[in-house]
Amino acid sequence: MLTDRQLMILQVIIDDFIDSAKPVGSRALSKKDTLPYSAATIRNEMADLEESGFLEKTHTSSGRVPSEKGYRYYVDHLIGPEIHQHGLGIIEKLTNNGIYEFEQIVQTAAEALSELTNYTSIILGPEMFEATVKQIQVLALSDQSAVAILVTNTGHVEHRSFTLPTGVSSSDIEKLVNILNDRLYGVALYKLPEVIQNEVASLMMRYMNGVDSSLNWIRTLFTQEQAVKLYFGGKANILMQPEFNDVDRIRSFYALMEREDEIVNLLKNSNQGIKVSIGHENEVEEIKDLSLITASYHIGGGQMGTIALIGPTRMEYKKVLSLMQAISKEMTGAMGKWYGDKS
Amino acid sequence: MLTDRQLMILQVIIDDFIDSAKPVGSRALSKKDTLPYSAATIRNEMADLEESGFLEKTHTSSGRVPSEKGYRYYVDHLIGPEIHQHGLGIIEKLTNNGIYEFEQIVQTAAEALSELTNYTSIILGPEMFEATVKQIQVLALSDQSAVAILVTNTGHVEHRSFTLPTGVSSSDIEKLVNILNDRLYGVALYKLPEVIQNEVASLMMRYMNGVDSSLNWIRTLFTQEQAVKLYFGGKANILMQPEFNDVDRIRSFYALMEREDEIVNLLKNSNQGIKVSIGHENEVEEIKDLSLITASYHIGGGQMGTIALIGPTRMEYKKVLSLMQAISKEMTGAMGKWYGDKS
């Protein structure tokens, strides 16, 4: 439906606009040596491309700007696979001293991604529903307070401080910890509340005194929702984009960035691979004029998180896509290697 | 040096400007029933106040705007103590189920502070140099990887994952943990590297095999600087201030907010109590047109952190000062209570 020449022109226009952010006109195009046609010819083709919906004008006599349909076509057909070299080795550098700091790896990756692109990157920590309990420990800090620590098989550590119910002795705690470890070892986090309710409760009744109150806080302790953590990289970098030259635009963007649960929903990327959402393809009002790219990474054991990048629809898709592919692979590699799961 | 009437006028002008952000003129002032003088009289007084440096004009024929000296005088002499009622109970609500989540308390406080003021709040986590080791644990996750957990007497939990040096058996780990707990219990965090070097090293030499490599990673493990954590509240709220109606202003502000170490330096508030830095009183270029208020809070055991609020020099000092006093007290209360230290 599109001639080769039209495709070629479309590509050049989009490349140019991505680079300059200014509507591109026929004269300027014909001067480029990539297109050996006169301005008039190009004008005709552009008119056709506009009619087919791939281009738009900002006003009657302006140059052309890619439409969302144009970008979509560009992303789907016009950019070849081009593996990106930059950014590789970022994570390796962090882990090659043998110390593996999940938070630090993710944070660094997010910052690198943003730095290399000048867009805003967001990384979603892995969902930990499926991680299982490796060890539970309760450590008294004083007569009244204690800290409970839970380690998962993936090496994540959750901890929570709390006040000890009155009348709980240190031997009680010891018993409790034994019961918990005995019964909860290997249990997936999402099953915890249920298992506590069904198995642990009765055991506690049998072997401990003053259980009623204790049971309550144990439940609270482990029922706290395991919120997915967000790691932002360079929220300020996106301000360099000319699209953000408007104060209200900035306001609405930053306001959205603070509504973390909405962001989480936005990013949850159940399907594998890389997904590109251009402009109105996004559900959320505030980014209907932006593009969102998400990619998943895996930490093994079926757990995964999401890497995302938000920028203007006029995004350097070529660069970004290969970069995200690289980083997602790198993260999956680093994490997977970590605990031997080669999934 | 200033007459009562001048003081009164100064106060009204500042109050008005804080509220409206617009230069205040003599006509408008004389209409207010607080000042029973004609516009001309007020003009004369304003001219005097300008000569003494308390007021400024934005251009020859504009209304007056408080100078930094004016704000300074206002803060030092013109606002009485007025305990703020809002915001109290925020933290109590979080802790009264017996669960004490340090991060959550601080984060909530920061958000509340920003929400109530529409400025940007930053809370510095406590410096933990003086916290002491309560327990150290190393938990193997697989043949190759393990996680080390350190709990302090204040209930903070630090953890780090790492790859096990080859040739380290699980009995080695057990020995190691015993040595570490034996020697490091009660040792302040800032002394850790030293103590490890002097005491632990020799013991390890004596009782363990293949120590050379192990020692190295243990040192790395605990030498990682204990970075002070920053908690931001509502970075977007400050955008509501008319002072931030300029894109470049926003850019430079957010750029600063990402240079976390600079922020930490800026906020470290060694002296007790509340400190107000107005405009050029600040060292950092990017906030020479803003005001910074810092207050310290204590978590007991001599450890403390800092609460800070950044807003335009045209800040609601009255409200902000009492509010910060309240929150700082509330946090100190909640935390101090926590582990029985009533310092």
Added chain:
DNA sequence: GTTAGCACTCTCTTATTATGAGTGCTAAAT
């Protein structure tokens, strides 16, 4: 099918001209 030529459109910049809030100063009023 391609291109040169030309009239036309629309934005953006710059210059010009009000408009109005506010000041400083002088002279009259209290």
Added chain:
DNA sequence: ATTTAGCACTCATAATAAGAGAGTGCTAAC
């Protein structure tokens, strides 16, 4: 000796007008 009214003057801001420039669409020639 203060206080106040009156008035000329200043400067920022808003509104209007006039060009300049880039780009388009269409027609006619190549």
